[in-house]
Amino acid sequence: MDLSIGLILIQDGVTNAAIYALLALALVLVFTVTRVIFVPVGEFVSFGALTLAAFEAGKVPGTVSLLVVLGIAGAIGRLWTERANLSARMLGGIALETVVVPALIAALVTWLAPHKPPQIVQVLLALLVVAPMGVYLYESVFRPIAEASVLVLLIVAVALHLALVGLALIFFGAEGSRTTALSEASFTLGQLFITGQSLAVLGVTLVLILALYVFFDRTLIGKALRATAVNRVGARLVGISPAFSGRIAFALAGIIGALGGILVSPLTTIYYDTGFIIGLKGFVAAIIGGLVSYPLAAGAAILVGVIESFASFWASELKEVIVFMIIVPILLVRSYGTQVLEDEE
Amino acid sequence: MNSPARIAGLAVLVAAIALPFLPGVPPYWITIASYIAMSAIVALGIVVLTGVAGVVSFGQAMFVGFGAYTTAILTTRYGWNALATLPVAILIAGALAWGIGAITLRLKGHYLPVATIAWNISFFYLAGSLDFFRRFDGISGIPPISLAGFDLSDGSRFYFLALGLLVAAYVLTRNLLDSRVGRSIRALRGGALAAESFGVDTGRARILAFVYAGVLAAVSGWLYAHFQRAINPTPFNITVSIDYLLMAVAGGVGHLGGAILGAGLVTVVRDKLQDILPALIGTQGNFETIVFGVVLILILQFAPEGLWPHVRRLFGETRRRPPTVLEAGSAGTHRAMPPKGEDVLRVSKLRKTFGGLVAVNDVSFSVGAGEIVGLIGPNGAGKSTSFNLITGVLAASAGEVRVRGEDITGWPARRIARLGVARTFQHVKLVHGMSVIDNVALGRHLLGRASAVRGALRLDREEEAAIFAEAHRQLARVGLAEHADAIASELALGQQRLVEIARALCLDPVLLLLDEPAAGLRHNEKVALADLLRKVRDSGVSILLVEHDMDFVMGLTDRLVVMNFGAELAQGRPAEIQRNPAVLEAYLGSAA
Numbered sequence: 049m050d051l052s053i054g055l056i057l058i059q060d061g062v063t064n065a066a067i068y069a070l071l072a073l074a075l076v077l078v079f080t081v082t083r084v085i086f087v088p089v090g091e092f093v094s095f096g097a098l099t100l101a102a103f104e105a106g107k108v109p110g111t112v113s114l115l116v117v118l119g120i121a122g123a124i125g126r127l128w129t130e131r132a133n134l135s136a137r138m139l140g141g142i143a144l145e146t147v148v149v150p151a152l153i154a155a156l157v158t159w160l161a162p163h164k165p166p167q168i169v170q171v172l173l174a175l176l177v178v179a180p181m182g183v184y185l186y187e188s189v190f191r192p193i194a195e196a197s198v199l200v201l202l203i204v205a206v207a208l209h210l211a212l213v214g215l216a217l218i219f220f221g222a223e224g225s226r227t228t229a230l231s232e233a234s235f236t237l238g239q240l241f242i243t244g245q246s247l248a249v250l251g252v253t254l255v256l257i258l259a260l261y262v263f264f265d266r267t268l269i270g271k272a273l274r275a276t277a278v279n280r281v282g283a284r285l286v287g288i289s290p291a292f293s294g295r296i297a298f299a300l301a302g303i304i305g306a307l308g309g310i311l312v313s314p315l316t317t318i319y320y321d322t323g324f325i326i327g328l329k330g331f332v333a334a335i336i337g338g339l340v341s342y343p344l345a346a347g348a349a350i351l352v353g354v355i356e357s358f359a360s361f362w363a364s365e366l367k368e369v370i371v372f373m374i375i376v377p378i379l380l381v382r383s384y385g386t387q388v389l390e391d392e393e
Numbered sequence: 394m395n396s397p398a399r400i401a402g403l404a405v406l407v408a409a410i411a412l413p414f415l416p417g418v419p420p421y422w423i424t425i426a427s428y429i430a431m432s433a434i435v436a437l438g439i440v441v442l443t444g445v446a447g448v449v450s451f452g453q454a455m456f457v458g459f460g461a462y463t464t465a466i467l468t469t470r471y472g473w474n475a476l477a478t479l480p481v482a483i484l485i486a487g488a489l490a491w492g493i494g495a496i497t498l499r500l501k502g503h504y505l506p507v508a509t510i511a512w513n514i515s516f517f518y519l520a521g522s523l524d525f526f527r528r529f530d531g532i533s534g535i536p537p538i539s540l541a542g543f544d545l546s547d548g549s550r551f552y553f554l555a556l557g558l559l560v561a562a563y564v565l566t567r568n569l570l571d572s573r574v575g576r577s578i579r580a581l582r583g584g585a586l587a588a589e590s591f592g593v594d595t596g597r598a599r600i601l602a603f604v605y606a607g608v609l610a611a612v613s614g615w616l617y618a619h620f621q622r623a624i625n626p627t628p629f630n631i632t633v634s635i636d637y638l639l640m641a642v643a644g645g646v647g648h649l650g651g652a653i654l655g656a657g658l659v660t661v662v663r664d665k666l667q668d669i670l671p672a673l674i675g676t677q678g679n680f681e682t683i684v685f686g687v688v689l690i691l692i693l694q695f696a697p698e699g700l701w702p703h704v705r706r707l708f709g710e711t712r713r714r715p716p717t718v719l720e721a722g723s724a725g726t727h728r729a730m731p732p733k734g735e736d737v738l739r740v741s742k743l744r745k746t747f748g749g750l751v752a753v754n755d756v757s758f759s760v761g762a763g764e765i766v767g768l769i770g771p772n773g774a775g776k777s778t779s780f781n782l783i784t785g786v787l788a789a790s791a792g793e794v795r796v797r798g799e800d801i802t803g804w805p806a807r808r809i810a811r812l813g814v815a816r817t818f819q820h821v822k823l824v825h826g827m828s829v830i831d832n833v834a835l836g837r838h839l840l841g842r843a844s845a846v847r848g849a850l851r852l853d854r855e856e857e858a859a860i861f862a863e864a865h866r867q868l869a870r871v872g873l874a875e876h877a878d879a880i881a882s883e884l885a886l887g888q889q890r891l892v893e894i895a896r897a898l899c900l901d902p903v904l905l906l907l908d909e910p911a912a913g914l915r916h917n918e919k920v921a922l923a924d925l926l927r928k929v930r931d932s933g934v935s936i937l938l939v940e941h942d943m944d945f946v947m948g949l950t951d952r953l954v955v956m957n958f959g960a961e962l963a964q965g966r967p968a969e970i971q972r973n974p975a976v977l978e979a980y981l982g983s984a985a
Contacts (some may be wrong), residue, residue, distance in 0.1 A: 107831045189690055196697040199449060203642045204693050206635050211686025260539070335507040345559070365522040372511035376496065379511075 052239040057357045063246045065353025067093075070308045071330025072345040073260065074301040076337065080277030081248040081297040082290075083198050084190050087205040090107030090327025091212040092305025094320055096176045097313035098216070099306075101225035103170040108161045110219025111177050112154045115184075119150035129192050129291075148182065153177060167230070175306050182302020183295050190298075191291060209324065216320035222319035227310075234277065249311045254306065257346065269296060329356070332375055336382055351378075397708040402650075409556055413549035423548045425664055427620065429657045430555035434562050434613040436641045436652035438606030438622065441566060443638070444646035446602035447582040448498070453637045455516045456607040457485040458615025458629030462520065464531040465624050475538040475619055482615045483608050485655035490607030494600040513631045520626040531625025538619045546619065555616055559653070562609055565849040566649055572848025573834075573841045573860065576634045578602050580824050580835055590784055591900060592810040592839035601845055610637075643692055645699025647826070654701055662688060723892035728813055728901050730933025731762040731797060735846040737904050737935040738783065742791035745778055754959040760904065765926065765936040767946045767967075769977060770956035776939040777819050779956070780906055783937075784816050785809045796904065811839060813903035817893040817910060819939070823881040829892055830877040834865040836899030864947070872921060887913030891922070898929070905929065907938040911945045923949045948972065953977070 071089055078086040095111050100111035123146035130138065153176050159175065189208055190201065231244030264270040274294040276283040284290055312318065312326065333352050337345030352371065359370035413423055428535035435453055442448050463485050464478040474795075497508045521527040537546030538554065545554050569575045577598045580588035585595045618624050635661070641846060644655020666681035696703055731737055738760040745753040753775040760766045768776050781787040783794055785806035793802050796812050815836065822834045837860045868874055871891040876884060890910055897905055910926075911919050919942070926949060930936055940946045946953070949968045955962040955970060957979040963970060970976055 089578065123820075189556060189694075192694050196693070198444070199646070200642065200693055200697045202449075203639055206639065207686045207689035207693070209686075211683045211690070214680065214682030214686065218683075330401055330775055332511070335504060366518065368518045369507045369515045369522075372514045376508055379500055379508050381495070 049311075053137075053361070055240045056267050058236075058354060059240065059242065059246055061354035061357030062350060063249050063353070064312075064356065065350040066249045067308050067312045067326065068330045068333050069346040069349035070253055070304050071257065071327055072333040072337065072349050073257065073342055074304040074308075075225055075327075075331055075334040076274075076342060076345050077304075078297045078301045079334070081273055082186075082190060082194065082294045083280075084201045084205055085198070085331070086298075086301055087202070087324075087327065087331075088185070088209045089301055089305045089330065090323030090325070091153040091209060092178060092302060092323070093309035094175055094216050094220075094318055094323035095181070095212075095311065095325050096306035096309025097227065097318040097322075098220040098225055098309075098320070099177055099320075100170060100174040100310050101227050101311060102220075103161055103173060104227055106162055106164045107145055108158050109174075109177065112157050114219065115177055115181060116150045116214060118181050118184040118188065119146040121188035122146045123187075125188035127211075140173040143353060146187075153180070155213070167228070171230075171310055173360055174310055175303065178306035178309070179299070179302040182300075185302075186294055186298035191294060192231065194290060194294065202215075213321050213324070216323075220320050222320065224322070225313070226317045227313040229314040230311075244320070245314050249315070250306065252311055256307065257342075260342070273275055273297065329353075329371070332372075336375070336378055348378075398705060401708050406560070410553075414553060420548050422554045424675075425660060425802070427548075427552045427555045429653075429660045430552070430559040431613045431616050431620070432446045432637065432640060432660060433559050433653045433656035434555075434616075435610045436644065436656045437559075437562050437566050438609035439641040439651060440646060440649055440652045441570070442602050442606035443641065444648070444651075445570065445582070446578050446599055447601060448602060449506040449638075450603070450606065451506055451508070451517075451631060451634050452493075452511045452513040452639065453606065453630045454631070454634035455609050456486050456490060456610035457614035457617065457633075458516060458520065458626070459489055459607070460611030461618035462526060462532070462614075463611070464615050465535050465618050466525075468536050469532055469534055474507050475536055476540060479612070479615050482611050485610030486614075486676055487604050489609045494603040494607075498596070498599045498603060505894040509634075510631060513634050517626050517630045520629070524625070528922065529625060531623060533623035535618050535622045535624070535856040537622070540869075546622075551620055553617075555620075558612060562612070563649060563653070566605075566609075568851050569845060569849040570649075570748045570847070572853055572857065573838060573843050574598070574845040574848050576599065576827070576831055576835050577838060578736060579827055579831075581862070582824070582826075584822055584835075586786065586806075587818065587824075588835065588838075589806040590786065590810055590816055591836050592807045593835070593898070594807055605845070613819065637688065641699075643699055643703030644691060647802050648701040648705075649696065651699050651701035654704060658700065728903060731903060731935075733762055733818075734752040735762045735797070736760070736795075737762050737797055738937065739795040740779075740783065741793045741795075743779065743782055743789060743794065744790045745775075745782055746790045751959050753782065753789075756954075756956065756959075756961045758954045758961065760935045760937050762935055763930055764952065765930050765938065765950045766957065767950035767952055767953045768937060768939045769941075769943075769946060770962070773958075775959040777908055778959075780816065780908055780937075780939065782917065784814060784906060796902060810900065814906065815897035815900040815902035815904070816906040817890065817897055817908055820906040820912060821886065821889045821893060823889055823892060823896075825880075825882040827881055828877070829873065829879050829881050829884065830861065830864055831870060832881045832892055833868050833895045833899055834860050836867075836896035837863055840901065864895075864899055867898040868892070870898065870925060871895045872918075884911070887915070887918065890914070891918075894922075894925075902934055905934055905936045906934065907940075909939055909941065911940055913944050919945055 062355045067186055071093070074089050075086055078084055099109040099111045123142055126142050126146070127134070157173055157177060183189065185208065189204060193200065229245040233244035234243055272283070272288045273293050273296055276288055276290060280290060309318065329352050330349065333349035334345045336348035354373055356367065357372045360367040363370065404929060411427060412418060435457060439453060450643040450654055460482040463482040464475065467481060468475055468476045493512060497505060497512070500508055521529040531974035537544055537965050539545060570579065577588060577593040578601065581595055581598055617628070631810055633942055638661045641652050642655070643658060644653070645651025661686060663681065666684050670680040692700065736759045740758050740759065743753055743757070744755050756779060768779065768895045770776055778787065782789045785804050785808070789802060793800060796800065796814060798808070799812065801809050803813065841860055843856050847853045855859050865874065865877060868877055873888060873891055873895065876888065881889065884892065890913060894907065894910060911922060912945060914922060923945060926936060950967055952965065953967055953970045954977050956962050962979055963976050964974045965973070
């Protein structure tokens with residue numbers, strides 16, 4: 049292996065790592081705020097990628113009907129959890145959010161899709177279709193059992209993942225898709241051949257991380273979310289509604305997941321079930337970050353991406369073995385310096 | 394005992410045995426039932442590991458794979474008899490579980506489940522890419538299980554084999570949890586610190602639970618290999634591990650019955666959906682996964698504890714029968730108490746800093762044999778920290794602690810307990826879901842020696858009877874005899890403190906450390922407690938106690954050590970302390 053191959057591998061690794069980092073951020077965010085290990089974040093990746101692919105083909109993606117169905121499920125979930133204090137105004141709000149908005153999105157998409165709008169519009173449409181599902185899933189699946197144990201929430205997340213993978217198969221079929229690159233540009237820097245897509249992925253990731261930083265550091269809602277993450281009961285006592293924080297967290301996870309899918313789809317062929325393994329690697333990065341630290345999780349994502357890239361060059365058959373076996377000693381080191389409260393469940 | 398629940402359980406067993414003999418039962422049902430039995434064996438292990446010990450593993454399918462590959466390789470490549478491979482499969486899976494557990498179980502919090510994911514995925518790809526495991530093609534031509542020329546691969550015969558192993562696994566698991574080692578495993582959730590203080594090696598208990606679950610999984614894998622007659626890595630992948638976890642949680646991860654219920658439910662629902670949905674919807678598709686996922690979400694939304702508690706409620710609430718209590722006449726052997734005048738505890742220049750904060754500042758005092766010493770001081774004076782330093786819960790920054798002349802500085806809590814040092818906690822640390830008497834019996838952990846195997850095989854009854862006789866005796870001493878079978882967390886807080894004292898007395902202590910024993914007690918209960926503690930002292934036990942109720946302290950103690958802001962303020966007889974100006978100022982302010 050010479051330097052140029054090494055540089056290519058690093059570039060590949062870092063590009064993939066950016067996606068893992070995004071997913072790790074989403075997972076850390078959702079976990080700290082709601083204690084849900086959001087396994088289905090991988091499905092948002094598949095949905096985002098395959099929805100964009102459908103737009104490129106000039107088709108109306110199946111996720112549009114899923115959006116409408118999940119909207120209704122979200123309505124049922126909200127009506128159930130808030131059944132004790134419903135008012136006419138609230139009903140109106142719920143109807144607007146869970147029925148009118150998805151219907152409008154569906155109408156817009158159905159009208160625009162056959163016209164094959166420019167790529168940037170397609171990307172925005174894909175986000176519009178996939179991202180709101182985060183909130184609807186929170187309302188219908190997780191909010192009614194917000195107080196359950198971490199284990200139960202995890203199993204529910206896994207069950208949701210199963211259901212969503214099944215749906216993805218129906219909507220998109222077993223064939224994979226690959227979308228056109230966001231940027232066809234490329235140039236060489238010394239020995240390194242840099243593709244525009246890699247730069248786009250890294251750029252979007254950096255902008256998103258920066259935006260999240262500003263959001264958490266400068267805005268009131270961001271601070272409320274941080275407060276919830278640090279101390280759920282305390283946040284509640286000072287008037288931050290856990291449901292409100294949960295909605296924001298899931299909304300952001302939806303956006304990040306879908307965006308991750310849109311970014312990764314020109315790099316590799318995405319199948320209906322590809323999201324899971326991508327999400328798993330993001331999850332590993334999140335865990336190395338202790339599920340609490342954003343910078344550590346992002347750093348860990350780069351590590352996972354680069355290890356993966358080199359492992360696939362040296363021993364492609366054993367790629368996953370190497371990636372996951374290297375994780376164990378890292379976890380050991382991380383675990384050694386962590387204090388866990390004894391009675392944490 | 395003929396409770397409705399027991400009758401229902403027996404009825405289910407009879408129905409399971411009768412199933413193949415019923416007229417009109419299609420052979421396919423027997424196959425499904427065999428799959429349920431195999432999955433339930435794995436799920437039983439998950440109940441012990443996750444529901445009881447609180448360790449979440451995403452790697453159980455890997456252990457199923459260890460069992461399956463062991464027998465597949467030994468039978469096809471080396472011509473072993475299928476039955477002879479079962480002990481080997483158990484040994485290999487057990488040894489691997491021990492090794493993996495020794496590395497992995499040190500991980501805290503969420504690191505552990507992720508590490509099990511990593512192991513499982515690695516195993517899957519390793520088996521899929523190494524020639525030794527025949528790669529993703531897998532190993533075929535695995536012989537059936539036969540016993541003395543009797544072929545056990547035929548549908549209903551195999552079913553009986555699987556059912557028999559399931560029943561055996563159920564009985565062994567129930568016995569194990571109801572034994573000395575089982576109590577130490579049950580203490581892992583919520584009570585690990587207390588368990589360590591009574592001599593339980595909680596790290597070992599965790600590994601034990603991990604190995605046990607791994608071995609059960611391997612037994613299931615052994616069955617699976619001989620049932621399928623061919624294996625490849627797919628049924629041992631992470632998704633299948635998740636499936637097993639899902640069965641246990643849907644059924645009720647805290648209950649043995651939940652494992653079987655969950656295995657049955659998940660297997661049958663999956664199968665039925667595959668039959669019904671295509672007919673209902675009219676097209677082929679992956680609808681069953683979707684409906685399955687949704688059904689599972691709904692089950693857990695309405696029954697987060699799983700279905701088992703709801704099913705059991707149908708047959709009336711039943712409480713576990715306490716083990717038979719022998720005549721409490723033989724109170725067991727007692728430790729020789731130190732002679733009057735010996736220093737049982739000697740603390741010299743003990744210091745603890747948390748960053749810049751000095752919580753305990755060069756404190757020195759001693760407790761003599763048969764003496765009650767009170768450690769008092771305002772809130773934040775460092776009293777409970779001192780307790781934690783003496784009992785090995787926290788490591789001292791400097792200084793020395795000696796128990797009966799032996800330097801115990803830096804010892805772990807469970808080693809200190811062996812010297813006869815027992816304690817209670819400021820914030821009660823009982824195992825919540827466990828009965829009062831089981832909690833008290835945990836205090837006797839060090840005085841028993843029955844192993845997990847003896848416990849599982851019920852060879853420990855004599856020792857258990859002795860343990861429970863002593864537990865009942867100590868519970869009666871604190872006046873809670875009638876609450877023996879109550880769940881610990883259902884008692885009032887003051888009573889829970891008394892349970893902790895009974896547990897500490899069960900250790901047969903030389904030195905008893907009580908952290909606010911009288912808090913939450915009513916007046917007459919305090920009087921009774923003081924009487925009890927005097928009796929304990931008169932039997933030669935030394936007592937060090939932290940307490941805020943001054944009437945209680947002044948009337949009971951022989952000497953007092955006063956702490957303020959981490960430092961020692963005064964020492965002396967209660968009457969002297971009451972007149973000490975420095976103490977008065979610390980407690981009442983300079984105005985007094």
